Amino acid sequence: MSSSVPSLANLLKQTDIEDHEEVLEAADATLKQSKGDLDTQHVRVIALLKLDRYEDAVKALESGGAKLKDRARLEHSYALYKAEAAEIAREGSERGFQHVEAQARYRTEDFRKAAELYQQLASRPEDDAEADLRINTGAVDAQLEWSGLGELVRKKKPGREDLEAFETAYNAACGCIARGELGQGEVLLKRARDLCNALEDLSEEEKQAELLPISVQQVYILARLGRQDEAESLARGLDVRSVPDASTRHIAQVNGVAASATPSNPFLAQRLVTKDLQTLKPDYPFQFQSSILNQNRYATDLQALKFGGTADSIATLISKQTSPNLETFHNSLSVVNAAAHARCQTGKEALKHILPLLEKRPTDVGLILTIVQLYVLTGNHASAIKLLEGFSNRLEQSGSAAELDVRFAPGLVGATVSLYRSQGRRGHEESELAKAATHWRRKTKERPAGAVQLLKAAGGVLVESSEAEHQKLASNLFTELHNQDSDDRYAAAGTIAASPNTASPTQTASLTPIERLVAGIDVEALENAGIAQPTPTSGAAVTTRKRPAEETKPKKAKKIRKSRIPKEYDPNKAPDPERWLPLRDRSTYRPKGKKGKARANLLSQGAAPAGDSDGSRPGTPGGEVVKAKQQQGGGAGKKKKGKGGKW
Missing domain, CATH: 1.25.40 (Serine Threonine Protein Phosphatase 5, Tetratricopeptide repeat)
Structure with missing residues (x-):
């Protein structure tokens, strides 16, 4: 040695x-x-x-x-740097091994464990560069959002330190895009671009290499925001071939096709989008990216009118999966398969082709949600509710723990509750939320993404229920949520609303003071406006309307225009109450002349005929008048003798 x-x-x-x-x-x-x-x-x-x-x-x-x-x-x-790396690095106790394990967990998409490791490293920075830790933590947080584990992200809003380097600004932008905050993501991407261009220690080639992923992400945001012209212009200016990462290069090509404002040749688009993702290794895309890329490939197949082949190939993939399940890719395949059978039609015509598939796959979540959506689009909410209720009953009767998790999945429960609410079925809504809350209360460690939001929504509805059992459940829900996160204002407010008598000062201290909430509210204007009535939904019971509060202020008299005032109008004299009646119907009317008096006697009931003193003849009864007219008709009542006729 x-x-x-x-x-x-x-x-x-x-x-x-x-x-x-x-x-x-x-x-x-x-x-x-x-x-x-x-x-x-x-x-x-x-x-x-x-x-x-x-x-x-x-x-x-x-x-x-x-x-x-x-x-x-x-x-x-x-x-x-992969699964074996994590196992080997776990055996070491030094800080460098934790860094390697965190990066290996990130690349194998074990983002939960990677986040835990970076939190441990950030709690005791030691000799590590703080900026590097912040960059890696931001990347893990963005991936947690994309993979549906957003509740594990501790920092949702970007801080001032995230705007100091282009890497942290880019990671913060990716997190906003994953949450659907596209406007904020666009602002952060522009900030990342400006910070990258301002760097003096990077050459122009290095800057262009760093700016390419930012530009690809900007194309995606502009296309999602509907600004097709800007997205297409930016996509055309990208040198896609110069992107070193294979998966990023392929994503840039796909986004360029999707950003085109003018419809492209579907067969050419299919050729550009269709690619075996296995050939992208070792720069293999993440799972959520692979799922979207495969969906794009099937969408281009449908645009190329390859309905039969697409339906058969997807049916083969669906048959290999267990059903029911909540995997995003599996359920998206069911949607594409239904679209292929319906030949991309919608409405009632699509239902004719898709409903027979339900007999073969009665527990396919993606297929059921597709049919429910078509029912809603055609205005048939009752059939949509019946379909979801039948599916839920089948899963409940199975008794399987996995199928019960599917039955009370937050997305399915939310869809059912929304349909109940649209029909004004308050009791069914409360019952559905109570069942789901009871199920997930028993599973504290195996809750899916969105379970916490479901429990909050259930508590908010059940706290207003008239049933004592529902109110007790709401109180327990908010108490557990507040114990898990004492900084959650919604849970604190729900705890106070459910149990106002047992509210602690710490709970009320976290809420906004009432004086601040009611500041600037005009109480007198609210009282004068009366009670607002909600618009009754279709199928909801119509409630009795209460009259609005009486106005205390006297109304101003309307000013009459001079053109509408009579010439002899006297404001001090009371108007004639019979001024709106015809002249002959007024009590002061007196007919003039013989004909007028005779007419008045004729129309009056029970009146005696006028005497001879008035110089007029007696009134003739109606029947006699008609007879007299017939006799004086000048031979009108006689039959004419026909020419050449015989009697």
């Missing part, structure tokens, strides 16, 4: 620490003379790692034997 020390010292003297190629060449030259030189072997492994030649580093460690592996355990775990 003593003979190897001078050779290693000469090796380090002859090379520059930044020139890893020369280090590798010198190490190879030394090992030709002394193959068992452990120090030189160690230096060679480090040089291979610096050159990103991880497979060669693993081979060098394997050929070096157990002594080299034991000495270079950290380098060995870093070279593997």
Whole structure:
């Protein structure tokens, strides 16, 4: 071993620490003379790692034997960088092993464990660069959001320190995009671009390499926001071939096709989008990215009118999966399969082709939700509710723990509750939420994403229920949520609302004071406006409307225009109450002349006919008048004798 020390010292003297190629060449030259030189072997492994030649580093460690592996355990775990890396790094107690394990967990998509490791490292920074820890933590938080584990992210809103470097700004933007906050994500991406351009220690080539992923993400945001022209312009300006990462390069090509404002040739789009993702290794995309890319591939197949082939190939994949399940990719395949059978039609015509599939796959969650959506689009809410209720009853009767988890999945419960609410079925809504809350209360460690939000929603509805059992359940729910997170204002407010008599000062202290909430409210205006009545929903019982509060202020008299005032109008004189009646119907009307008096006698009931003193003839009864007219008709009542006729 003593003979190897001078050779290693000469090796380090002859090379520059930044020139890893020369280090590798010198190490190879030394090992030709002394193959068992452990120090030189160690230096060679480090040089291979610096050159990103991880497979060669693993081979060098394997050929070096157990002594080299034991000495270079950290380098060995870093070279593997996958599942084996995490297992090897776990055996070490040094801080470097935790970094390697966290990065390995990140690449194997074990984001929960990676987040725990980075939280431990951040709690005692020691000699680590604080910026590096912040960058890695931000990347893990973004992946937690994408994978549906957003409740594990402690920091939702980007801080001031996240805007100091382009890497942290980019990770914060990715987190916002995963949560659906596209506007905030666009602002952060622009900030990341400006910070990257302002760096002086990077060359132009290095800047362009860093800006490419930012631009690809911007194309995605612009397309999602409906700004197709901007997205297409930015996508055309990208040099996609220069993207070093294979998965990022493929995603940039897909986003460029999707961002096109004008419809492209579906067969050409299919050719560009369709790609075997296995060929992207070792830069293999994450699972959520692979799921979206596969969905895009099937969507282009449907646009190319390949309905039969798409339906058959997806049916084969669906048959290999257990049903029911809540996997996003599996359920998305069911949706595409239904679209292929319906030949991309919607409405009642699509239901004719999709409903027969339900007999073959009665527990397929994706298929059931597709049919429910079609029922809602056609206005048939009753059939949608009946379908979901039948599916839920089948899962409850099975008694399987896995199927019960599917039955009370937050998404399915939310869909059912929304349908009940649209029909005004308050009792069914409360019963559904009570069942779901009772189920997830028993599972504190195996709750899916969204279970906490479901428990909060259930508590908010059940606290207003008229049933004592529901009110007690709401109180227990809010108490447990408040004990788990004392900073949660919603849980604190719910605890006070459910049990106002047992509220503690710590609970009320976390809430906004009432004086601050009611500041600026005009109480008098609210009282004058009366009680607002909600618009009754379809199917809901119509409630009795209460009259609004009487107005206390006197109304101003309306001013009448002069053109509408009569010439002889006297404001001090009371108007005639019979002024709206016709003249002959007024009590003051007196007919003039013989005809007028006779007409008045004729129309009056029980009146005696006028005497001769008035100089008029007596009134003739109606029947006689008609008879007299017939007699005086000038022969109108006689039959004419026809020409040439015989009597």
